[in-house]
Each structure stands twice: as structure tokens, then as C-alpha cells.
Amino acid sequence: MAAVEPQVSYVSTDITGFLEMVISKLGWSDLSDDIVMDVGCGNPKIKLANLLVNFFPNVKQVICIDKNLMMIHYLKISKRPSSIVYQCADIENRSSLIKWEGQIAKVISTHCFHMLHDQRAGFQNVYNLLKPGGEAAILFCVQSGYVGWHCELRDDTKWNKYYNGNAPEIPSTQLTNIDDSYYTAMLEEIGFRIILCEKDRIGVPFESENAWKDMTFKLALSSFDIPEDLQEEFKKHLFEAFLKHNCRTDNGLPCQSSYFLTALLRKPDVMNN
Numbered sequence: 001m002a003a004v005e006p007q008v009s010y011v012s013t014d015i016t017g018f019l020e021m022v023i024s025k026l027g028w029s030d031l032s033d034d035i036v037m038d039v040g041c042g043n044p045k046i047k048l049a050n051l052l053v054n055f056f057p058n059v060k061q062v063i064c065i066d067k068n069l070m071m072i073h074y075l076k077i078s079k080r081p082s083s084i085v086y087q088c089a090d091i092e093n094r095s096s097l098i099k100w101e102g103q104i105a106k107v108i109s110t111h112c113f114h115m116l117h118d119q120r121a122g123f124q125n126v127y128n129l130l131k132p133g134g135e136a137a138i139l140f141c142v143q144s145g146y147v148g149w150h151c152e153l154r155d156d157t158k159w160n161k162y163y164n165g166n167a168p169e170i171p172s173t174q175l176t177n178i179d180d181s182y183y184t185a186m187l188e189e190i191g192f193r194i195i196l197c198e199k200d201r202i203g204v205p206f207e208s209e210n211a212w213k214d215m216t217f218k219l220a221l222s223s224f225d226i227p228e229d230l231q232e233e234f235k236k237h238l239f240e241a242f243l244k245h246n247c248r249t250d251n252g253l254p255c256q257s258s259y260f261l262t263a264l265l266r267k268p269d270v271m272n273n
Contacts, residue, residue, distance in 0.1 A: 065097075
């Protein structure tokens with residue numbers, strides 16, 4: 001498989017790098033009069049709102065929404081800055097969002113839109129939430145190299161019988177070949193002005209061949225209960241599937257790679273239209 005660069009300089013799947021890029025490209029400097037919405041706040045490992053408040057301690061308010069009611073209850077009792085509030089709402093369901101329409105200055109979402117069944121509805125609701133001149137920054141996985149090899153082994157008749165049902169999050173676009181032009185057309189049709197809409201292949205190389213094999217096999221065993229006498233054969237198929245859906249770097253290191261979409265959007269200011 002052709003080698004790819006393990007990193008792309010202008011986009012990061014790490015929330016700190018992503019937020020720094022957003023601030024730079026959109027010129028965010030003072031959010032003291034702005035209400036910001038964090039869409040898909042339910043992953044406790046991704047504390048985007050807290051990071052945003054660290055960057056902008058005078059932000060007027062950060063409304064964090066997620067459709068997982070239990071997670072929202074948990075987050076509500078957690079320690080947080082007073083400017084952060086948690087609400088149960090579904091970005092695909094307009095009826096749960098109407099009370100905020102036209103009031104939000106900034107919408108930001110990371111690692112959420114890949115799970116939407118109707119991404120267009122999600123983007124349309126983001127547009128509806130924004131006030132004129134408001135901006136959105138959205139990052140999500142379009143195709144996952146990890147999911148690629150996982151699904152190939154899951155669907156293999158030899159290994160399916162050992163599958164225990166423990167599955168990663170599978171992007172709704174995993175089996176498609178959607179490119180950024182698809183999203184550009186959709187977003188322009190909704191009414192956004194596009195600052196950036198890029199689909200990029202992001203790679204995370206392993207430190208060594210042995211580290212790759214050890215970590216990938218351990219990860220596979222979380223989903224497959226492979227008998228000891230079949231493990232060497234399974235490893236052979238696993239590593240072949242990995243390289244089919246991922247890559248090696250220019251210096252030959254195995255590299256976990258996935259395609260991510262970064263969208264920086266602006267709702268037109270009606271006064272200037």
C-alpha cells in the first residue's frame with residue numbers, strides 16, 4: 001500500500017490542536033458576548049467545553065448538548081466552571097433545539113457527526129442554531145482504518161464465530177467513498193459560507209513493527225475470543241487486514257490511518273447579504 005504522511009499540518013484530531021486551528025483560522029479573540037454550543041459532549045474523555053473556557057475564561061456561556069440523558073445527568077453533577085451548562089438535546093432532532101435557534105454565536109463539535117444517521121439534518125440544525133454571522137467548527141471521522149480491519153475480520157466466515165460483539169463506533173459513512181465535494185455541495189445548499197471543508201487522511205504511526213503487532217493483536221482480542229491454537233493464523237489475517245485498510249509511512253512503520261472531515265462554516269450576516 002502506498003505510504004502516506006503520518007500528519008497533516010493544518011488539521012488535528014486532537015481537540016487542543018483542533019481548537020487552536022479554529023481560533024487561528026476564524027480569528028476568535030473575545031467571546032465575552034457569545035453563547036457557544038458544544039454538540040456531542042457525552043464522551044467524558046473529550047472535555048471540549050473545559051478547554052474552551054481555558055482559552056476564553058470570559059466566554060458568556062457554553063451550552064453542552066448530548067442525546068444521552070444518563071451522561072448529561074452525570075456531567076451536571078461534575079465539577080465545572082459556572083459558564084458551562086449541560087442540556088439533553090439531539091442535533092438530528094430539531095424539536096429538541098428550537099429554544100436556541102438564532103441565538104448561538106459559535107457551534108463546535110468534535111468526534112460526534114460520524115455517528116449521525118442523517119448528517120444533513122445535523123448540519124441544517126447547526127445552521128438554524130446560529131445567529132446571523134455565527135460560525136461553526138466541526139471535526140469528525142468519515143472512514144476509520146481501525147473499523148475497516150475490524151469489520152473485515154468480523155465478516156470473515158472463519159473468524160465470525162469467535163466475534164464477541166464488542167464493536168468500535170462505526171462511522172455512518174464507513175462503507176461509502178464520500179469526498180469533501182459532497183459535503184461542500186450539501187453545506188452550500190443549506191446556506192453556509194464555507195471557510196474550510198477538507199477531507200484529510202490522518203495517520204498515527206507505531207513506534208516499531210513489534211509495537212504495532214502487540215497493540216493491534218491486543219485490540220483485536222477485545223472483540224474476538226480466539227482459541228490459543230488458532231491465534232497465530234488469526235494474527236496473520238489480522239495484520240494483512242490492517243495493512244489493507246491502513247498504511248505504512250515513508251520509512252516503513254505501520255500507521256493507523258483514518259479519513260477525517262474538517263468543516264469551518266459561517267452563517268451569512270443578513271445585514272451584509
